[in-house]
Amino acid sequence: GYHIREAGSTAVQELAFTLADGFAYVEAALERGLDIDDFAPRLSFFFNSHNNFFEEVCKYRAARRIWARHMKNRYGAKKPESMRLRFHTQTAGVSLAAQEPENNIARVTLQGLASVLGGTQSLHTNSFDEALCLPTENAVKIALRTQQIIAHESGVTDTGLSVAFSLHTIYGIEATDTRALGEIGKEGVSIDNLKDMETLFDGIDLSKISTSMTINGPASILLALYIVTAEKQGHTPDQLRGTIQNDILKEYIAQKSWIFPPEPSMRIII
Structure with a gap:
């Protein structure tokens, strides 16, 4: 090392x-x-x-x-x-x-x-x-x-x-442990498909945790994968807790400018 x-x-x-x-x-x-x-x-x-x-x-x-x-x-x-x-x-x-x-x-x-x-x-x-x-x-x-x-x-x-x-x-220790495991194992896995999302949340009850997502361009895709993963655990979308922190909306509100159109993000939040 x-x-x-x-x-x-x-x-x-x-x-x-x-x-x-x-x-x-x-x-x-x-x-x-x-x-x-x-x-x-x-x-x-x-x-x-x-x-x-x-x-x-x-x-x-x-x-x-x-x-x-x-x-x-x-x-x-x-x-x-x-x-x-x-x-x-x-x-x-x-x-x-x-x-x-x-x-x-x-x-x-x-x-x-x-x-x-x-x-x-x-x-x-x-x-x-x-x-x-x-x-x-x-x-x-x-x-x-x-x-x-x-x-x-x-x-x-x-x-x-x-x-x-x-x-x-x-x-x-908790932070270092999780970040290091992201390099060699489960936590911090990159999300490319539904299987990745299922792997990331394997053993984690999505109806009992708060999840904050900082996402921009692929917001709708990631949110959809998250919801489907929850549904496969037996939870409906209205059972999910937490917030979605969206960079697109923050950028739009702060600067009145954006890389991607804000409308899809607004629909996601709603």
């Missing part, structure tokens, strides 16, 4: 692509007849820790949850060790600045702390002068001391639940 993030991916893409790679290895091993609990405990991952503190914490915790769920439910793992996501983390090389390089010490410290709070098993803290040269002896020592201060002076290693019940973290 580290090289994916350094190449320009988002945190969600780093998580999704890395786990997708891991699942591909698992499936290849299973196809060769190996037992999931014989090899899964030895798998490990390598993640990047970037500047957005809470996003990084949530990324790691979401990765652990997605991995555990897939190993148990999709691949039939029985051992707790098989469901445990083991990972190493390195702070973000691309975040280091050549200008005022001493500021990189603060960046690396926050990135390292996010890694620990996210549950990393091992950590590499970059040296503050790496944007300028190979690390000097003093910079390497500061990088090491940064880890030691986090481990022995901050208190974050005293419990594994440092941020587990923070609302910011909980909501962040």
